[in-house]
Amino acid sequence: MLQISYIRENRDKVIERLAVRNFTQIELVDEIIGLDEQIRSTKSASESISAEANAAAKQIGDLMRQGKREEAEEIKARSGEYKEEVKLLLEKLGGLEEEFFQKIVQLPNLPYKDVPAGRTADDNQVVLEHGHKLMLPDDALPHWELAAKYDIIDFELGVKVSGAGFPVYKGKGARLQRALINFFLDQATDNGYREVQVPILINGESGFGTGQLPDKEGQMYYVGADDLYLIPTAEVPVTNMYRGEILKEEDFPIKNTAYTPCFRREAGSYGAHVRGLNRLHQFDKVELVQIVHPDNSYEVLEEMSTYVQSLLQKLKLPYRVLRLCGGDMGFTSAMTYDMEVWSGAQKRWLEVSSVSNFETYQSNRLKTRFKGMDGKMHLVHTLNGSALALPRIVACILEENQAENGIKVPEVLVPYTGFEWID
RNA sequence: GGAAAGUUGGCAGAGUGGUCGAAUGCGGCGGUCUUGAAAACCGUUGUCUGUAACAGGACCGGGGGUUCGAAUCCCUCACUUUCCGCCA
Known part of the structure; x- marks a missing residue:
């Protein structure tokens, strides 16, 4: 959520920045400013x-x-009269505040100055490409066929137990999952992140704090009996640990990492691109969350991007880094890098990580603040990134490393899997 | 699932209608003392809103009510703890 004090004092700048993400509802901005004035005078x-x-x-x-x-x-x-007057004014105020809230949550975050303008994924900037796309032979198999061939991932079994998008990993497939999770967590720990285990059901306040609610309500699984949501990403519980907290400057940077399963309804996603592991309702992910001083959040964003790349390099997967354009960026993000790995058999790039700086957009909702050297309260900057999401990594590992008699496990994972070949 | 108790400032913990934004202790910050530190002593120490600055307003789990006046009384919801039951 944007800070009203900023909108009030920087109307034109806000409108200009929002245009970078093709948000052109100038009237909404003006309505918000108008409501704010009414609220203040009332x-x-x-x-x-x-x-x-x-x-x-x-x-x-x-x-x-x-x-x-x-x-x-x-x-x-005489004082009885006050009561009636105040009551009327407060009723009016309540209505104005409600209206104001409904509107201000419709404003997405302001893109950072480096974010390219653009409408769709085609306008994203390719920052760099790393590694060579292997020239797989024409008869190279996509991962869903490899999964069936070696009996390591069973999509039909998942359909029986739950439904489409809930695969069952078997034998070496399951083992590979566990290996990746442990590898990613160990790497993160070596890089100064504290490992945490968090609830995977969250309440509405947490959903609001990180921005999933109210705008992305339909993307989360909802457990009505207890009014809780299944997390779409560990970002939600991990960031919300700091909701309402007042931090000290010397606490920064706060670096947490968590492995969790993630649940996404993916309502409205169909077609060839969702085959196999490309898009699932349940998947595993190791997430990084940092809470930092506003002065250096963009250095931290670069650092996180570099770290995620180091993982891809260790797995020897060809990848590229995109700087998302305004139109392709998430609602709450000020700047986002996407990391995509090359799927040789599918001949397309697959997003495996998304690293974002939210600046104060989340912390303004979370009310996560710190007392600065000036003695005043300031909102922190929050960042997060996947490091990494498993399914597409698994897909690429299978496809890129397929050989005649099996799939070669990347070297760095062998200590974790305990085997070198899936065959 | 049943029963009871509770929810107050960073923490602990008083406060049962006006003098309470809130005693006291701990912690934090500043100072005295000390070569330095500890101890002791003195002072200070919530957040939001608002103003050029004062002033003013709001907040004692959330919401509502009674009253000229509510942390305090009433209603309601949420959560926590303890005991019983069940159980990985």
Whole structure:
């Protein structure tokens, strides 16, 4: 959520920045500013009456104690009027605030200055490409066929147990999953992240704090009996650990990593591109979350990007880094890098990580602050990134490393899998 | 699932209608003392809103009510703890 104080003082700049992500509802910005003005004037009107009422009440108390009942009664008779006036003003205020809230949550984050303008994924900037796309033979198999051939991932079995998008990993397939999770967690720990295990069901407040609610409600599984949501990413519980907290400058940077399963309804996604492991309702992911000082959040973003790349390099997967254009960026992000690996058999890039700086967009909702050197409260900057999401990594590992008699496990994973070949 | 108790400032913990934004202790910050530190002593120490600055307003789990006046009384919801039951 954007800060109203900023919108108020930088109307034109806000509109200009929003245009980078093709958000052109200038009237919404102006409505918000107008509502804010009304709220402020209504509030000050009701407050000055409250001040009078408070003074009168105090006076009554004093007079009663002095035994001057008569005079007290006199004032009492008059102070009844305050109540009605304040009540009316507060009702008006409540309505205005509700309307204001409904509108301000519709404003997405302002893109950072480096974010390219653009409408679709075609306008994303390719920052770099690393590694060679292997020239797989024409008869190279896509991962879903390899999965069936070596009996390591069973999509049909998942359909029986749950439904489409909930695969069952078997034998070496399951083992590979566990190996990747452990590898990613160990790497993160070596890089200064603290490992945490968090709830995978979250309440509505947490969903609001990181921005999934109210705008992406339909993307989360909802457990009605207990009014809880299944997490779409560990970002939600891990970031919300700091909701309402007041931090110290010396606490920065706060680096947490967590492995969790992630659940996404993916309503409305169909077609060839969702085959196999490309898009699932349940998948595993190791997530990084950092809470940092606003002054260096963009250095931290670069650092996280570099770290994620180091994982891909260790797995020897060809990848590229995209700087997302305004139109392709998430609602809450100020700048995002996507990492994509090359799927040789599918001949397309697959997104495996997304690293974002949210600046104060989340922390303004979370009310996560720190007391600065100036003695004042400031909102922190929050960042997160996948490191990494498993399914597409698995897909690429299978496809890129397929050989005649099996699939070669990447060297760095062998200590974790305990085997070198899936055959 | 049943029963009871509770929810107050960073923490602990008083406060049952006006003098309470809130005692006291711990912690934090500043100072005195000390070569330095500890101890002791003195001072200070919530957040939001608002103003050029004062002032003012709001907040004692959330919401509502009674009252001139609510942390305090009433209603309601949520959560926590303990006991019983069940159980990985």
